[in-house]
Amino acid sequence: xxxxxxxxxxxxxxxxxxxxxxxxxxxxxxxxxxxxxxxxxxxxxxxxxxxxxxxxxxxxxxxxxxxxxxxxxxxxxxxxxxxxxxxxxxxxxxxxxxxxxxxxxxxxxxxxxxxxxxxxxxxxxxxxxxxxxxxxxxxxxxxxxxxxxxxxxxxxxxxxxxxxxxxxxxxxxxxxxxxxxxxxxxxxxxxxxxxxxxxxxxxxxxxxxxxxxxxxxxxxxxxxxxxxxxxxxxxxxxxxxxxxxxxxxxxxxxxxxxxxxxxx
Ligand SMILES: [Zn+2]
Numbered sequence: 023x024x025x026x027x028x029x030x031x032x033x034x035x036x037x038x039x040x041x042x043x044x045x046x047x048x049x050x051x052x053x054x055x056x057x058x059x060x061x062x063x064x065x066x067x068x069x070x071x072x073x074x075x076x077x078x079x080x081x082x083x084x085x086x087x088x089x090x091x092x093x094x095x096x097x098x099x100x101x102x103x104x105x106x107x108x109x110x111x112x113x114x115x116x117x118x119x120x121x122x123x124x125x126x127x128x129x130x131x132x133x134x135x136x137x138x139x140x141x142x143x144x145x146x147x148x149x150x151x152x153x154x155x156x157x158x159x160x161x162x163x164x165x166x167x168x169x170x171x172x173x174x175x176x177x178x179x180x181x182x183x184x185x186x187x188x189x190x191x192x193x194x195x196x197x198x199x200x201x202x203x204x205x206x207x208x209x210x211x212x213x214x215x216x217x218x219x220x221x222x223x224x225x226x227x228x229x230x231x232x233x234x235x236x237x238x239x240x241x242x243x244x245x246x247x248x249x250x251x252x253x254x255x256x257x258x259x260x261x262x263x264x265x266x267x268x269x270x271x272x273x274x275x276x277x278x279x280x281x282x283x284x285x286x
Contacts, residue, residue, distance in 0.1 A: 023254075023269035023284055024195060025245045027231040030266050030273045033161075033187065034231040035224055036060060036238055038153050038172060038202040040092055040130055042068065042075050045205035050087055052218055056225035061235035063092035063130040063153075066117035077121045088234035090128030091115055091149065100135050107140055111147040128152070128236045130202070141168045151239040153202060161187065161197035167239050176203040177213075180220050188227075198238065199224075248276070255284050 027034050037060030039049060046062055053060055062084055068074045075083060091114040093099070099107050111129065118126045127150045131140075134155030144152060151167035157174040164170045174183060180201055187199045201220075208214045224230075233241075244261035251257070258281040259265050265276045269285045276282055 031231040043206045049205040056221040061088040067094040093132040172200040172202040
């Protein structure tokens, strides 16, 4: 048997955009227009400052998109003591949650900086995944969601990569295309056409799950936590999400809390 994404979709696409500058407004508009989903990593300490999004608009602007942490003040965490590191995450979560009424569980590392200690601190502060800036140029799922390396930055050839994603061979299971960047780069480099073209061409594929970083992390974590009998003919889903899979050419779903025969 093989696991699949929700509704038996074979692939997933997600975006991750940092810093929360006002150009997020145009980027979100593009994502919404084409039915795409992503995660917007904000620094609570800069929300409301000139060139940055306003606290009062977060809920409406990012409706249907995920909001996540990026550190209160976008500090270099490797230059901070552990109390300061904790504050960068804990207070960021608390502030963003207060502004939005949402529960915030994602993060991206400011400047891509992190350490083993900082990962432990972030986890203790309730962070479930955090994105780095190291491109893998692959569609592989991360081994460790606290060191989630993206496929590529949007300036590294996303249109060419999309062609590969579309014609990916069937033996590559559960591919994930993960694009990251900053919306201000489209404005500064006059490349809005790039992301608009990508969004248009990537949209509307019935085999692709368009999901936020958090949704992907939650689903893949649930899938990895499935328990199976030694004979692999029974499975138990201890998570709160339905798990989709295929076996002998048929589609099945294992409901939350359900124990079932794999092929029945
Ligand atoms: Zn940043």
